[in-house]
Amino acid sequence: MDTDLGYWIIPLAIIGGAIRVSTPFLFVSLGEALTERSGRINLGLEGTLVFGAMSGYALAYLTGSPWLGVLAAMICGALFGLVHGVICSLPRVNDIAVGIAMMILGLGLAFYFGKPYVQPVAPDLPSISFGWWSDIPQVRATLEVNVLFLIGAVLAVILWWMLRSTKIGLTLRVVGDSTDAARAMGLRPAVIRTCATAVGGAFAGVGGAYLSLYYPGSWNEGISSGQGLMAVALVIFARWNPLACFGAALLFGGAGALGPVLQSVGISEGYYLFFAAPYVLTLGVLIATSSPTRAMTGAPGELSITK
């Protein structure tokens, strides 16, 4: 079988890379979309992501089950979200600043407790081969899709439907659009926002577990380089719509895969510049979609970041 695909290997590898790299973006952005829809922003998800990666890896190593690792990451993420939510419920406390503090605390705790787990090898999460029909190994590698990616895709649809058509979704949107209106309806905005932040944290924790348990698939202090933060920016780009989050995550995943892919085919010139591609893309997208005069379409009214 002729496997010399020439430069066709680049788009193929980018598609495969997009699927692999996008999963953490997808989970963090879905969680953040939920949190921001309730009118609060959690910038600390970078810390939650890294702590999720550490706790997931540690538990998977100790129990031998990667799924218990994912569960642990989810619980830890929810706890981080809960703390953020409760602190932000205090009057006059700035949610953006609390996010920065939670980011530092999350990173600190993850590195502190994660030190013994840098060496050991934990079991990986399983993936499904959709490339069985092809004889070309590159195509097979591209279509090797992790289960969490599929779960994330399904969750995006469920969240979109939930926000649109269910009572929970309506409650969340009311709280996010107007604290006063929510109070008038007899809702308790602080409690609902805290719950939304906790659920958002759980999503980010799962995204972290994917990092350490599948791709890149090991735990070290450099495991995330701003993915959690980029995902927060990605939510603005996706206009707080979970389905758009899915598309945006794939786009960002592709940008993140650019550097490694070019290096794998021997283009090492400007490697570090390609490495910066996702950050430049995020910034470009923010500049293109923001506006100083008009309110952003789809933005929750109570969100401090767009006020």
Next chain:
Amino acid sequence: MTLSVSEGTPSARPILGLAGVARKSEAVLLPIGALLAGFAAFSLFLLAQGKSPADFFALVYRAGFGTAFSWENTLSRAAPLLLAALCVALPARLGLVVIGGEGAIVLGGVGAGFAGVLLYGTPALIALPIMLSTAMAIGAIWIGAVGALRHYRGVNETIASLLMAYIAIALMNHLVEGPLRDPASLNKPSTAPLDESLRVGNMPGWDVHWGLAFGVIACLLTWVLIEKTTWGFAARIAGGNARAAQVQGLPVGKLIVGFTALGGALAGLAGFFEVAAVHGSANGSLASGYGYTGILIAFLARHNPLAIIPVAVLLAGFEASSGLVQRRMDLPDATVLVLQGFVFISILMSETLYGRFKIFAPERWRSG
């Protein structure tokens, strides 16, 4: 978004006497209380790990503040922290949360290092000011761009500045491992080492480089700018209510770009000293997290440039002692990061307490 800044609204008439003392002591005692609460939470964390908090703080004191040598070590580390904290405190006057000072430090350092290579053989009296202003100009452009994006495009400054810090670090890696790399630097890619005459030395009498003096002077001048000039006054108005300030005819856009650019210039200055006084060439050591510690310092000092000086020295002491603490107590190097996280959260939670304690209320102490 808005950010509460200490004494955010200028009061119509000054509160004098005991009433003024009561208000001032609230602004001093509450942050100190929050700092101690953060230490207490961290102590509980250490106890839960079976480590002794008393040992920890004793070691920090010994390694950070115990001897003349440890003071010199602490003060050398305080220099970049002072400047990095000002890069957060200046935009905060306008209600902006800029957290990407690390990017200006890193690129300012690369600029200073490269200028130093180009100026090889030039007298220090000419070369050093050029290196210094290159670093400040790069920093000013980098963070000023964040302010401009915020004002003219409505881009959130917190996210934009942090993204730009990541971009800056990638740029630095590209430059020091590619076009600007000294072929002789094998293990650690760097720019060519600075000529001995272009190295910034220590201040006379002690083993601390000139960066500390520049940092302290920058804090004093920034305080004067914020508290005693019309620009500082205008910035406080604009930070309180941008729309009202615009209606009043204040140049909000110029203020935002000016304050962010000034903050960036000071962070770039920190990069200059890291290269010219500490490392001797620009390399990966520039991204050592001073910009991020600066965020915590600015918030602890409640964005007051005078308060930044003691707070920066305190946190520099913790960083200076981290090596000894790690070895003696067998703690991971992330311990200081955990401590910083606890203190940061504690100080933010204390925001909710302002005005809650009747003892600090000016009315209680006003005579007559």
